[in-house]
Amino acid sequence: MPAEHETEVTTAAPGSPVTNTRPSSSWSLMASELSVLFRRLRTWAMLLALAAIPLLIAAAVKLSSHPVAPGRGPPFLDRITQNGLFVGVTAMIVSVPLFLPLTIGVVAGDTIAGEANLGTLRYLLVAPAGRVRLLLIKYASAATFCLAATLTVAAAGALAGVALFPVGPVTLLSGDTIGVGESVVRSLLIAAYIAVSLLGLSAIGLAISTFTDVPVGAMAATIVLSVVSQVADNLPQLEWLHPWLFSHYWLGFADLLRQPISWTSFGDNALLQAGYIVAAGALAYGKFTSKDVLS
Template identity: 90%
Template sequence: MASELTVLFRRLRTWAMLLALAAIPILIATAVRLSSHPVPPGRGPAFLDRVSQNGLFVGMTALLVSVPLFLPITVGVVAGDTIAGEANLGTLRYLLVAPAGRVRLLLIKYSAAAVFCLAATVTVAAVGVLAGVALFPVGPVTLLSGDTIGVGESLLRSLLIAAYISVSLLGLAAIGLAISTFTDIPVGAMAATVVLSVMSQVADNLPQLEWLHPWLFSQYWLGFADLLRQPISWTTFGDNALLQAGYILAAGAIAYGRFTSKDVLS
């Protein structure tokens, strides 16, 4: 596991994606700071109109902006490359020579992708907080329920939101791993994973497919608003975790069935 994480985080591509994610809160904070007009309430992403009054909202706004597209793209790239990338490089059969076995390799690859989900989300949240502190005043945060919490607790809420989004991306990472076992072309697996994330979100916004919404892995991606109420409601967090666990098991079973019966020639 440690070796796989070392390989993942030594790649320039991984750091390029993390830097691109870090640029999102910096761009939001800079744009608001340089703007000569305050953001009208209700315009732009949620919380954007509060950024100039309290810099702690930069991280929350950046996470909200990143969830639909930017975070799924980076997770899709990492997850889609797990098995297909090794096959494309011709190193997969050498990995399987070790007594670790195919199941353990799948578990290690998925664990590394899960760690990246957390790293990507925390990067957006942490850089958002730093940019907000550097460019705007910081003070108590007014929650969606109307209650006010201190700076320390608001930072804890930001970490909870990052954890919530990380859990939300675990199902997508499992899907990417499963797709990666079907091809030796990593770009194809990456693209398919990202396309599925977009299709899930499109379907989630179509009222004609309301019967399907509870089963879509993106159903609760933006449900972290419950973490910004007093007291915190954990219902959505639990529902999201249960849904993602279902996708992890289903995609894991597909990956297992495919990979354990696959002839590895490269």
């Protein structure tokens, strides 16, 4: 049995029936899954690539001989030289359309298809982990990566901003000024908002992963769907469809940069992602529970 996922099975003496086969606890399976995910070089390579984005932005602004004109480049780019705390926010905005969905697509698309491709899926079910519980644990693992990826961008941006630029009170979009401590809290709220935004995509990747034994195909399909959703969200001819697209609220965290904070966009985003989680989860459940697992 592969050592990647530890299970708890009671064996019997030769020639006698098995008297007890007890599945591992959900917590031990979850811990094993997270351990496997974060021990992979691919996972760390993706996190390092995400961390490089704010470092690149900070270095480019620092080394530039001309100040960034207001309105040029990504939002808040022109404010970085005055306050390094904007490096993390700018980096998260830059990462949302492509880089974060790309890494999420890789992790989510690999959840079930990766196990099938390696020949370990049937062992997880024989253990037995149970198909429904395995789906839940795989999704929880992908959701954890969503948070880890977003926090990586935010943390690398904060460190680069503090190291290369002055740090001080932040002026919000509403015109109010807040201190450094509250600014850090707002940055963490934005990271949480983006992590929640990616939960629907993770569920879609999990569902696609149950339909194939080729993880690369599931990864590619998930990433393509994220691009298609964003393209459709920018077509005025499809305005009626925009509120139903899982990417519609990805950049809607402006309310978190106002005083007082309005939680309307956060709630709308969470509700939309929850709908996709339920729909994609039902699709994954229907396919996976009736699937013949041969590998």
